[in-house]
Amino acid sequence: SSGPTQPPSLSVSPGQTATITCSADKLGGTYAGWYQQKPGQSPVLVISEDNKRPSGIPERFSGSNSGNTATLTISGTQAMDEADYYCQAWDSNTVVFGGGTKLIVL
Amino acid sequence: EVQLLQSGGGLVQPGGSLRLSCAASGFTFTRYAMTWVRQSPGKGLEWVSGISGSGRNTYYPYSVDGRFTISRDNSKNMLYLQMDSLRADDTALYYCAKVVNIDLPDPFDYWGQGALVTVSS
Numbered sequence: 001s002s003g004p005t006q007p008p009s010l011s012v013s014p015g016q017t018a019t020i021t022c023s024a025d026k027l028g029g030t031y032a033g034w035y036q037q038k039p040g041q042s043p044v045l046v047i048s049e050d051n052k053r054p055s056g057i058p059e060r061f062s063g064s065n066s067g068n069t070a071t072l073t074i075s076g077t078q079a080m081d082e083a084d085y086y087c088q089a090w091d092s093n094t095v096v097f098g099g100g101t102k103l104i105v106l
Numbered sequence: 107e108v109q110l111l112q113s114g115g116g117l118v119q120p121g122g123s124l125r126l127s128c129a130a131s132g133f134t135f136t137r138y139a140m141t142w143v144r145q146s147p148g149k150g151l152e153w154v155s156g157i158s159g160s161g162r163n164t165y166y167p168y169s170v171d172g173r174f175t176i177s178r179d180n181s182k183n184m185l186y187l188q189m190d191s192l193r194a195d196d197t198a199l200y201y202c203a204k205v206v207n208i209d210l211p212d213p214f215d216y217w218g219q220g221a222l223v224t225v226s227s
Contacts, residue, residue, distance in 0.1 A: 045214060
């Protein structure tokens, strides 16, 4: 099955709130995860099971999931948050990733 | 400290086979499912397989089902991905990752460094 839909890119100014969406039919019926990937690095889990922050992830990262859309929110975005972000969900016994969103902080 | 150390990438001809390995340390290996994810150059993440902590349950997407086999040796804390009938579109950086719980579909909280697989004649 094709993966969830994410916007290809998002630009925000430092200190603003970045909101990245992930849409798929009945996405709210399963847990969603979010990963941050910087160039040349392995992905890092920033939100687990819709809204849980793993140890070491700053409080400015939060998540929600309802209906057909999961959302990653970064409050007070910093330059270090510039990266690709991928959502992940479960569909028909397979893991599916969104296409990724490039967050640009300028 | 959780560590996932990968090995086994390389260049292989179309139709050939390759086995990737992932050595896990820093956690009780049998208590967690494991998974493989790949990323083609300049592209997004694609899940390619998963296995429960006991090894009894395995999961594959349609794109690799029947060609790839995931396995684990819990006595050695090792995860493997056997890849057969490789095609050019299997060229990618392959990551092993630890699942947050004993079985899928939960998220992946630790990732290996990646192993590059290039399928070309």
